Amino acid sequence: MKKQLNRYKFEKISNMMAKEFGKIAKGDEDAYTMLFIPMEGNMLKLNRENPDRNGRRAIEAIHVCLLLIDGYLTDTEYDLNGYRTPENEALVNGLLMSFDPFTNDEIREAVAGQWDLNSPSDLRSYFREPVMCLLRIEKSIELWTEEGGANGYFNYLEQTIGATVPRDKQMNFSVLLK
Template sequence: MQLYQFEKIYSQMEREFGKIRKGEEETYAMLLLPMEGNVLKIHREFPESNSRRLREAIALALFDIKGNYSREKYDTDNFRNKENERLEKALLMAFDPYTNNEIMELVKEQFQMDILSQEQVKEYYKFPVMCLLRIKESIDTWEKRSGSDGYFDFIEGYMGKEIKGNDMNFSIMSSGVLDM
């Protein structure tokens, strides 16, 4: 995979899933906040996992998601490093049933099934993808305004006092999300 293919994932996923418009973030707060809190915890412990690495982590997470619903394998190894992998896992721990076993159990219990169809998996990821794309847009904005770590400076000021400990938080969507 070339760099331009790697970076195209943002626009591909936006076309496929849509995006959160500025001012509509509150609607998605139950999912955005665990994602942002998780990456802030990682950044505090590992400052080298910075905004640039978070942008890469979002692309990696989007490829993980696309692989889960398409059942295709994407070779992203050339773009992985320990700094962005930490952030990728922190993002995925907030919503991904294939990364976080607790979420998988809750999803199975909530929807009373062992395996979700490809279409159900894709529908499950709609809001997480939109949230990831919103975070990426926020990174771009804050880096332009405040420099290379502007996003984490913003998040620290916005919600830093509320984020404590090292445990990864998560959120799942309610049963109305998947059409069965």
């Protein structure tokens, strides 16, 4: 049976995961570039496709991803029906395709000999960096939304990495190996 989720838990999942996994300090982002590139690149492609996939929808997508990861780690299936919407679903998928072996079969194959996806400790270790990256992206979205409005974050991405992100529908990923 799926566990019911209230709005408070949905909104607070970032704080809970930050306490459990830690955060990337401002200025230390370069160490995580291999994860940021596919995460942000996939979201930028999806925003290009539909500008209604804005910063608010991206934060919702991050929260859904964090709850899915929490579910993997705690063997809990959350009822996300009220939180996965047509407006954020593509962003959820784009983010998950960038790092999640339970969503992306290519990732599952690549990590098969490295990580035991049935082991709670391996899962926790595997998802540590993606969680930290998602949390850092959320802070960046908040900053750029405040600075530039609903699409401020995506305008920032377009200016900084836009030239390196192909105008295609391919969802890219990065594999975390031991």
